[in-house]
Amino acid sequence: MPTRLHYKPKRFNRVIEFQSVHKAYRVSGQAIPALQPTDLRIARGEVFGIIGHSGAGKSTLLRLINRLEEPSGGRIQVDGIDATALDADGLRRFRQRVGMIFQHFNLLSSKTVADNVGLPLKLAGQLSRGEIDRRVAELLARVGLQEHAGKYPAQLSGGQKQRVGIARALATRPQILLCDEATSALDPQTTAQVLQLLAEINRELGLTIVLITHEMDVIRRVCDRVAVMDAGSIVELGPVAEVFLHPRHATTKRFVLESEHVDEREQHDDFAHVAGRILRLTFQGEATYAPLLGSVARETGVDYSILAGRIDRIKDTPYGQLTLALTGGDIDAAIARFEGADVHLEVLR
Amino acid sequence: METLLPNVDWPEIWQASLDTLNMLGGSLLFTVLLGLPLGVLLFLTGPRQMFEQKALYGVVSLLVNVLRSVPFVILLILMIPLTVLVTGTSLGVAGAIPPLVVGATPFFARLVETALREVDRGIIEATQAMGASTRQIVVNALLPEALPGIVAAITVTAITLVSYTAMSGLIGGGGLGDLAVRYGYQRYQPDVMLVTVVLLLVLVQILQSTGDKLVVHFSRK
Ligand SMILES: Nc1ncnc2c1ncn2[C@@H]1O[C@H](COP(=O)(O)OP(=O)(O)O)[C@@H](O)[C@H]1O
Ligand SMILES: [Mg+2]
Numbered sequence: 001m002p003t004r005l006h007y008k009p010k011r012f013n014r015v016i017e018f019q020s021v022h023k024a025y026r027v028s029g030q031a032i033p034a035l036q037p038t039d040l041r042i043a044r045g046e047v048f049g050i051i052g053h054s055g056a057g058k059s060t061l062l063r064l065i066n067r068l069e070e071p072s073g074g075r076i077q078v079d080g081i082d083a084t085a086l087d088a089d090g091l092r093r094f095r096q097r098v099g100m101i102f103q104h105f106n107l108l109s110s111k112t113v114a115d116n117v118g119l120p121l122k123l124a125g126q127l128s129r130g131e132i133d134r135r136v137a138e139l140l141a142r143v144g145l146q147e148h149a150g151k152y153p154a155q156l157s158g159g160q161k162q163r164v165g166i167a168r169a170l171a172t173r174p175q176i177l178l179c180d181e182a183t184s185a186l187d188p189q190t191t192a193q194v195l196q197l198l199a200e201i202n203r204e205l206g207l208t209i210v211l212i213t214h215e216m217d218v219i220r221r222v223c224d225r226v227a228v229m230d231a232g233s234i235v236e237l238g239p240v241a242e243v244f245l246h247p248r249h250a251t252t253k254r255f256v257l258e259s260e261h262v263d264e265r266e267q268h269d270d271f272a273h274v275a276g277r278i279l280r281l282t283f284q285g286e287a288t289y290a291p292l293l294g295s296v297a298r299e300t301g302v303d304y305s306i307l308a309g310r311i312d313r314i315k316d317t318p319y320g321q322l323t324l325a326l327t328g329g330d331i332d333a334a335i336a337r338f339e340g341a342d343v344h345l346e347v348l349r
Numbered sequence: 350m351e352t353l354l355p356n357v358d359w360p361e362i363w364q365a366s367l368d369t370l371n372m373l374g375g376s377l378l379f380t381v382l383l384g385l386p387l388g389v390l391l392f393l394t395g396p397r398q399m400f401e402q403k404a405l406y407g408v409v410s411l412l413v414n415v416l417r418s419v420p421f422v423i424l425l426i427l428m429i430p431l432t433v434l435v436t437g438t439s440l441g442v443a444g445a446i447p448p449l450v451v452g453a454t455p456f457f458a459r460l461v462e463t464a465l466r467e468v469d470r471g472i473i474e475a476t477q478a479m480g481a482s483t484r485q486i487v488v489n490a491l492l493p494e495a496l497p498g499i500v501a502a503i504t505v506t507a508i509t510l511v512s513y514t515a516m517s518g519l520i521g522g523g524g525l526g527d528l529a530v531r532y533g534y535q536r537y538q539p540d541v542m543l544v545t546v547v548l549l550l551v552l553v554q555i556l557q558s559t560g561d562k563l564v565v566h567f568s569r570k
């Protein structure tokens with residue numbers, strides 16, 4: 001009987017912790033820095049997103065978690081284990097506790113869907129053939145692919161392949177799921193379905209998910225917190241709504257604008273022809289549905305015209321963002337009134 | 350028949366064909382048994398691979414290249430003392446197999462190395478991320494994924510071995526090549542030469558089409 005894990009996973013609140021972890025690749029004798037010294041804490045059960053442009057160091061950071069990359073320095077704790085101190089055998093058992101899915105799915109083309117999903121269990125060598133079959137059936141049911149068990153990956157669509165990838169990653173009941181651009185090769189509709197599946201898994205299994213992407217929309221749909229990476233460093237980190245609605249770093253701002261399909265300069269040009277003060281109001285949660293505008297207009301006598309606006313959701317939180325032009329009446333009183341209400345206010349002009 | 354092919358001794362042709370098939374079967378078996386691990390070793394220790402070992406890879410690689418650059422006819426002659434040591438004779442089917450194996454193994458190992466390199470890196474990574482050991486990666490991911498390439502490599506190697514067996518006829522290896530040399534060339538009996546060449550051609554055709562069918566059968570892409 002192969003040895004089971006020596007350790008009992010403790011209920012640490014921090015499931016992943018980086019302490020000044022850095023990484024440089026050696027390319028023909030030269031050290032190319034990919035990750036600057038980074039501190040990071042990821043809580044148990046959260047969906048943690050990492051966004052950044054290509055080459056920002058996202059994959060490097062993610063792959064350090066299950067030590068597909070060796071850190072150049074620093075300490076990585078995962079689930080109470082010092083991942084940097086594991087020997088080869090320990091590392092193999094540790095990796096069974098951390099699932100991973102990939103942009104290009106990385107399924108074995110020579111194996112059926114069922115055999116792909118069962119492979120981690122076969123490698124772990126702890127279950128009998130019959131137990132593996134039962135677990136595989138259970139996993140395929142979870143991702144909705146029961147009927148495709150006997151097919152080969154080449155016979156599946158992209159979305160189905162990623163579902164197989166997810167089922168395979170969950171086979172050994174890991175505590176953590178790492179997703180490297182898992183939806184970047186999928187069309188928008190399939191992306192939405194895969195993200196929904198990930199959110200479901202997070203909710204129902206309490207799995208911690210770390211996902212990296214270059215699309216703000218992916219972050220907005222499923223993540224609780226987000227880190228923005230630029231040139232090997234985390235430049236901004238916080239709850240998604242915070243970062244998304246009030247971006248600080250230039251990179252973050254660019255991602256937010258990209259996701260809204262708005263060109264900032266274009267927007268400013270539009271406003272050039274508009275009279276009055278221009279404000280941007282951001283509502284979150286319940287405040288999104290409160291009848292604030294009408295009452296402020298009535299009380300202060302201002303007229304408002306809506307220049308831009310939308311109401312949407314960040315994960316499960318509704319939010320609204322309105323750009324208004326105010327004219328007439330007591331504009332300062334109106335601004336004070338907005339400031340007093342449960343909204344975030346920016347005076348654009 | 351008698352008038353068209355006056356010199357052809359059919360029982361002798363039959364025996365020679367069997368000898369060729371035996372030489373081919375025996376040498377192919379040992380070539381695969383030795384060349385597959387050697388190919389895996391070359392792959393694993395190669396540049397930017399899981400077990401990158403510059404020195405080991407350099408030495409094995411050099412050895413393979415040296416063996417591959419020696420013309421097979423020369424190898425046949427150079428190998429005689431070693432062949433006698435291993436099989437007790439340098440003649441006949443048994444005497445032919447060691448030089449055939451030594452000639453084909455480096456060639457086959459390179460083809461295996463190339464087939465393994467064709468396997469998507471992502472698949473190796475995914476298997477590593479599952480916690481697989483190197484042996485498990487080789488057995489459960491690399492070899493199954495490279496199977497069509499390896500079958501194609503076996504096909505090419507088998508066909509190369511057919512022409513090598515014909516050459517080993519030069520030093521008394523037996524088989525169809527031996528027949529072609531002794532009767533066709535030395536006694537100038539072109540009909541014998543023709544029959545042996547046609548038979549070798551048929552053999553090569555069968556090997557190629559069987560190999561191609563197997564490659565298709567094992568390809569799931
Ligand atoms: N194996 C490697 N060898 C050398 N340089 C690498 C390697 N992997 C990544 N890099 C470099 O490290 C930097 C960060 O890469 P990566 O983490 O893949 O970024 P991202 O996933 O954000 O696109 C890039 O400059 C990239 O070229
Ligand atoms: Mg990447």
